[in-house]
Amino acid sequence: MGYFLAVVTGRLEFHKRAINLTACEHGMINGLQIVIPSSRLPWLLDNQIDSFESIKTPQTLLMLITIAMRFAREGREGKPIGTSFILSSPEDVAPYTWQFILNPCAGYPENIRNIFRNDFIEIIRELSALDGAFLVSPNGEVRSSAAFIASQGRPDDGMQSGKGARHHSARALTGHTHAIAVVISESSGEITVYQAGRELLHFT
Structure with missing residues (x-):
């Protein structure tokens, strides 16, 4: 993950050698x-890097x-x-989300x-x-959990077979907004x- 963050923030070049130093706790x-980042990130393709470079808070995405x-x-x-994390500004996804239940995160300080x-x-x-989904601000603040996503989309439009409603709704939401969705499949753990x-990315 450290190599991933360094590449998408432009600190390392994907196919060039880099020196990696490690240190003990003292x-x-x-x-x-001596490493080549592309060899450590076989799941990251050249044509995906530009997409990540446009993300303003890659550290938050990496943490998710x-x-x-x-x-x-x-x-x-x-x-x-099985759950979803929606990384976005509040106003961007507000027209497409609402609470299933009272928001469990409401009333607690942002820093907590x-x-x-x-x-x-x-x-x-x-x-x-x-x-429902977790709605996460760019600074890492979890604004709400158990959020319902209602976004128009066509489930058969390029979606891999076997993906359920959680994947379809998250994918459709990112098509209508600037949000990024990180989805865990309960059935497969993918x-x-x-x-x-x-x-954009798929981990098995």
Whole structure:
């Protein structure tokens, strides 16, 4: 994920060698590698990099992907997790979303309900048991959970077979807005990232 962030923010060139230094917890260098980022990121294609370079907050997207990978691997109380994270400004998705239930995140300070807080990630895991999506601001603030997505779309328009309503609604939403969706499949544990109405990344 570190290589991914460095590439999409322009700090590393995708096909050029880079020196990677590692250090122990005391700050002393204990390793040196020469790497080519493209060899470490086989799932990232050349034609996808431009799409990521247009994302204003790649750190937030990277964190959502990291959380999704963790949830897909660990589950919740021995059961698989299926949920969606919608990364967007509030006004962009407001016409297409509303609450299934009272918003569990309402009333809490913004600095507490943030995906960059390790303690809040466990709360997100528990809230993932609720139907609906998490709405996440560019700064990592979780504005709401259990959000319903109502966005027009054609389920058979380029969507891989076997994808359910969670994938269809998230993909359609990104086609009508500037949002990016990170979706965890409950049945397979696969993670899909949608942008501009199309699949941008897929992790198995």
